[in-house]
Amino acid sequence: MKEEFTVAMDAARRAGSLILEFYEGDYDVRDKQQDRDDGGTVTGAKQLRDADYDPVTSADRAADDSLRRDLLQAFPEIGWLSEETVDDAVRLEHEQVWIVDPIDGTKEFLSGIPEFVVSVALVADGVPVVGVIYNPSRDELYSAVQGGGTFLNGKRVFCTDTTRLEEATVIVSRSEDARGEIDPLRQHLKEIHPIGSVAYKLAVVAAGGADLNVSVQPKNEWDVCAGDLLVREAGGHMVDLNGAVRRYNQADPLIGGGLAAGNATLADASVELIRRVCDPSGERRG
Secondary structure (H helix, E strand, C coil): CHHHHHHHHHHHHHHHHHHHHHHCCCCCEEECCCCCCCCCECCCHHHCCCCCCCEEEHHHHHHHHHHHHHHHHHCCCCEEEECCCCCCHHHHHCCEEEEEEEEECHHHHHHCCCCCEEEEEEEECCEEEEEEEEECCCCEEEEEECCCCEEECCEEECCCCCCCHHHCEEEEEHHHHHCCCCHHHHHHCCEEEEECCHHHHHHHHHCCCCCEEEECCCEEHHHHHHHHHHHHHCCCEEEECCCCCCCCCCCCCEECCCEEEECHHHHHHHHHHHHHHECCCCCECC
16 A cells, blocks of 8 residues: 555645645635526635535636545546545445545635545545545644554654543534534533544544544545544544444445544543433434
């Protein structure tokens, strides 16, 4: 996997540099979820945290083109799944598949918050074997190869060993927090901090920057695949709200319900907590 790992890191850095050019300049924005009379153009910042608002920018598309070119030119035999590329079922015929998100955290990109990342994963027979997450605005490169540990800018990192929820610092979706979906959990946790990009949150947890990441809303494979490997190789695990570990390159890339990631004791305890105090929409029970 050494060659694939090197190519993935180089591709993520190149895409990140391209994204910064847009971040510091001009770009267009459209809403993937809705065809409006204005063609999907964003008209109000108040829409940013709406659950059904899914923005895409010219930076997303340019980064997707860059990643696809770099990764598939180097390895044309590997399949492809990206948030910004029309899905092709032929990927299901491949043992190995690149799973990428050109910009995870587009809402943060739009808000000028430096919490957006390039996420690149290589999956072999459903299991992530290479994971790279790059935050270009902070020049943070998180990387892992199966069996080789997790690194931040070349330094080995690990999940924390906190095991009690009441002592845990938890990072959550800024959008879920703004919509009140995390509120039922607050009294059970030491601290909750909203951070953009689920991929970035997983990387931060893998590097010991927080004890736990929880989410109560569905995610897609491209959101979490690279981060999942980072957490695994840092001594933790990521599970869905049924307690299951994801097997990737599914026909439907949507992961229902939400997730928890951190060391195994803490992640499993948080799943039980969410089941107990939240309904499937993240609202308080009873």
